[in-house]
Amino acid sequence: MRTGLLLGGCAALLAGCAAMPDSGNLESVDASQRPDSRPQVRVYAMPPREGARAVEIVQGFLEALTSDDPQFAMARKYLTKDASKHWNPEGSTTVLADGPNTDAGNAGNDVEGSRRFALTGRQVARVDEQHAYRPEEASYSQSVHLSQVRGPGGRKEWRIDKPPPGVVLGESDFQRIYRSVNKYYFAGPSGAGANGRTGLVADPIYIRQRIDPLTQTVKALLAGPTNWLDQVVESRFRSGTRLKDPRASLTPDDQNRLTVQLNKQADDASQTRCREMAAQLLFTLQDLTPSGVEQVTLQRSNGSMLCVLSQNHAQSVAAHRGAERPDYQYFIDEKHRLVRMPANAGSTADPEPVNGILGTGDQPLRSAAVSRDEKRAAGVSLDGKSLYTGSLFLEDTLGKAQVRSKAKAEEDRLSTPSWDGRGDLWVADRDPKRPRLLWLERGEGHAVQVEVPGLDGRIEAVRVSADGVRIALLVEKDDKTSLWIGRVERGERGEGERPRISVLDPTQAAPRMERVTAMSWAGGSRLVVVGRESGGVQQMRYVQCDGSVLSGTTLPGLTGVKEIAASESEQQPLVAHSDDGIVRLPAGSQWQTVVKEGSAPVYPG
Structure with a gap:
């Protein structure tokens, strides 16, 4: 045969x-x-x-x-x-x-x-x-x-x-037949951003790419989130909502408008709820057609219109943080200050110190993180012992350290911090005697130790996704460093009680790499990683947070990559610290040197 x-x-x-x-x-x-x-x-x-x-x-x-x-x-x-x-x-x-x-x-x-x-x-x-x-x-x-x-x-x-x-x-x-698609659901109450708006969370799945992929994806979205993500996200489609005709094929018209008729479970949805349902559909289907879906019309089971939502208005209904472009890229310069440069890859402006205490050099830094609204920053001291936070708008004095590590060796102290979409701050203390993952609400107050059951090894690096419900961790054990993705769950707390934060069900995201040396979120469900497979040389590529590798995602070679930064807005260039200094990679181009001296490049987050 x-x-x-x-x-x-x-x-x-x-x-x-x-x-x-x-x-x-x-x-x-x-x-x-x-x-x-x-x-x-x-x-x-x-x-x-x-x-x-x-x-x-x-x-x-x-x-x-x-x-x-x-x-x-x-x-x-x-x-x-x-x-x-x-x-x-x-x-x-x-x-x-x-x-x-x-x-x-x-x-x-x-x-x-x-x-x-x-x-x-x-x-x-x-x-x-x-x-x-x-x-x-x-x-x-x-x-x-x-x-x-x-x-x-x-x-x-x-x-x-x-x-x-x-x-x-x-x-x-499998790679020829199937393709990865992101379904989108709303973050649960614990995933609301600092401004109170609830963001969307990408839930990657695989569908057969030549067998009516749009209809397959809509059916999968209506069926609800995958089991791993179900505990921390919510769908605005009520349980049991399905297509009115499960055999019908969904196709946008010549103006990229899609009409979806639902069964009786959706008949009494309010306008607010219906628009949120339509937003889930619009963001889920945005990459499934050459021109994208510009408008979704939802119909009741009797064919009457439930609501209409266009792509232009979807962002006002649901916060899709991957679509938000940062103003700046940041790194630590040769004077150990936090500096910034325009995020636009075509800009030729020189890096400049940020406003505020972390840009003065009064406290030398070795790493930093900038909040996603670019109003605050956190920096780790040059010796790795102390974590400080400060405004990027106000001229203030250096306050007391938010976190201190007691580790004897510098390499065993604090990791680069990371801000989530809620405005909270995360950092790992790599002290061999007391390794901890720490969380600071709004980047202030007493650091809360995060429970991480099921993770075997010491956390070396931390990056929280923009949606705030997933966290990427580099974990070292037996001379191997692997990439794990955990689900962030926040327990309810009474008045005056300290929050209980857990990272559960960690799953390996780059299982074939023996040593992952750097990583960064690079989209709703995608990360860029630097590492090597057993017996191989260093490589840089994109991986999905579910552990799959997208075909053809190896990036142009770069010598001695130590750190990597990507924006969750996929249009922004990668930034790296390599043997050539601080470099960045605009789309469709080669690596370009920004400055010869510098380290710890980051985007907001």
């Missing part, structure tokens, strides 16, 4: 023509082959041939799983009727490093007219029924059982009566 490959890479397609070619030759292609230009390749499965041997049926079924076939209709032709009825390909997707190996040598008779084959491989990840991706390194071992059934002409044909659970395929096929 072979898979047909339709070659759509014609000059007209490259030029952006709207129509697909309807003529040309079919060529065979191995299902595990990774095309160079995957967006131009569509794979079609072939049905089982008459009289196919048992091993051909197994191989044909596995290749059919890698096709762009709605509802896996062709894969079901390799199954018995009863097996097809009970097989649930949407239940899970198992991703193997090199695809499943079929051990044809172990085919044997269970009874006359039956065969069993072993499927083996090295599992690297799993996508569950919520479309959530999770890295899972393990040995994969399943079996496929076949029996003989009567074909249309009365001839006995081999068919699979016990397929493996869900879909199983190789990593290259």
